[in-house]
Amino acid sequence: MRGSQVQILLPAWFKTILIDRSHPLNPFPSCGFVSPQTLVPRSLCYTQVAKHIPVLVMLEQPQSQDFxxxxxxxxxxxxxxxxxxxxxxxxxxxxxxxxxxxxxxxxxxxxxxxxxxxxxxxxxxxxxxxxxxxxxxxxxxxxxxxxxxxxxxxxxxxxxxxxxxxxxxxxxxxxxxxxxxxxxxxxxxxxxxxxxxxxxxxxxxxxxxxxxxxxxxxxxxxxxxxxxxxxxxxxxxxxxxxxxxxxxxxxxxxxxxxx
Structure with missing residues (x-):
C-alpha cells in the first residue's frame, strides 16, 4: 500500500465501484468506475463511507441474466x-x-x-x-x-x-x-x-x-x-x-x- 491509499477488497460479485466524479479527492475524474482491486484514496474507501458520508460510493449490484x-x-x-x-x-x-x-x-x-x-x-x-x-x-x-x-x-x-x-x-x-x-x-x-x-x-x-x-x-x-x-x-x-x-x-x- 502506498501513502494514504488502500486496496478495496470486496466479495467476488462486486464488479465495479461507482465513485463521485466531482469529489476533489477522486483520482479518476474522467471515469467514475474502478475495479475492487484499484488503489484509491482512503477517504473514498467503501468501509469508511458509513462514518463520513462525504462522497457518493455506490456498489454495482449483480444483474440477473435471462438465459x-x-x-x-x-x-x-x-x-x-x-x-x-x-x-x-x-x-x-x-x-x-x-x-x-x-x-x-x-x-x-x-x-x-x-x-x-x-x-x-x-x-x-x-x-x-x-x-x-x-x-x-x-x-x-x-x-x-x-x-x-x-x-x-x-x-x-x-x-x-x-x-x-x-x-x-x-x-x-x-x-x-x-x-x-x-x-x-x-x-x-x-x-x-x-x-x-x-x-x-x-x-x-x-x-x-x-x-x-x-x-x-x-x-x-x-x-x-x-x-x-x-x-x-x-x-x-x-x-x-x-x-x-x-x-x-x-x-x-x-x-x-x-x-
Missing amino acids: EHKWPKYYQAVLGRPPRPTLLAALERFETPGFAVDLGCGEGRDTVELLRRGWRVLAIDGNREAFDRMLGREDLQNTDNLTTKVAKFQAATWPQTDLINASFTLPFCPPEYFPELWDKIVQSLPPGGRFCGQLFGDRDDWASIPTHTHHTQEQAEKLLEQFEIEMFRVEEEDGKTALQSPKHWHIFHIVARKR
Whole structure:
C-alpha cells in the first residue's frame, strides 16, 4: 500500500465501484468506475463511507441474466460437438449398458452417445426446443430406448437409475431448489450407480448471478460424501462461452460412484 491509499477488497460479485466524479479527492475524474482491486484514496474507501458520508460510493449490484432466450443460439453454437469427457469417463467404468438419466440434455450431444452404446435413456430438459433439435439429429439412433421429458429442475422426477449425467446443467438450477435436486440425484442412484457432470466454483464469473448455484471446492466435495470420487478435476481459466462472450471459468468436473 502506498501513502494514504488502500486496496478495496470486496466479495467476488462486486464488479465495479461507482465513485463521485466531482469529489476533489477522486483520482479518476474522467471515469467514475474502478475495479475492487484499484488503489484509491482512503477517504473514498467503501468501509469508511458509513462514518463520513462525504462522497457518493455506490456498489454495482449483480444483474440477473435471462438465459431462456439464449438457449436456441447455444444449441446452434454447439451443434455437432462431441460428448462431454466426464460422460465418456463414466461410461468406461460400466461393464454393460444400463439405464441413464440425462439431466439438462440440451440438443443431445450426450444422449446420442448413450444411445449409441446401447443405454436406455430418459432425457430431461426444461426447454422444448432442445428436443426439437435432438430428434432432428442425423446421428440419433436406437430411439426405441429413448424417453424424453420437458421439465424444469424443480419439477423434474425420474426413477432409480444406473447413471445420472448432468453436463454443465446443475449451475443453472436456482439456489433455492438445488438442495432438493441434489437429494433426488443421490437417492435415485443405487450403490454402484454413478453421477457425472459439472459444478461451477465460487470464482466463476457467473457466480454473481443470483439465480445460479455455485460452490466452493469444499462445498462441492461435501456434496460427494456418499460417493467414491473417481474424477474431480478443477478447471480455472479465462476463456469464452459457446456464444463467444469472454468469461472466467471455475469448474469442477466430476465422476463419482455411489457407495
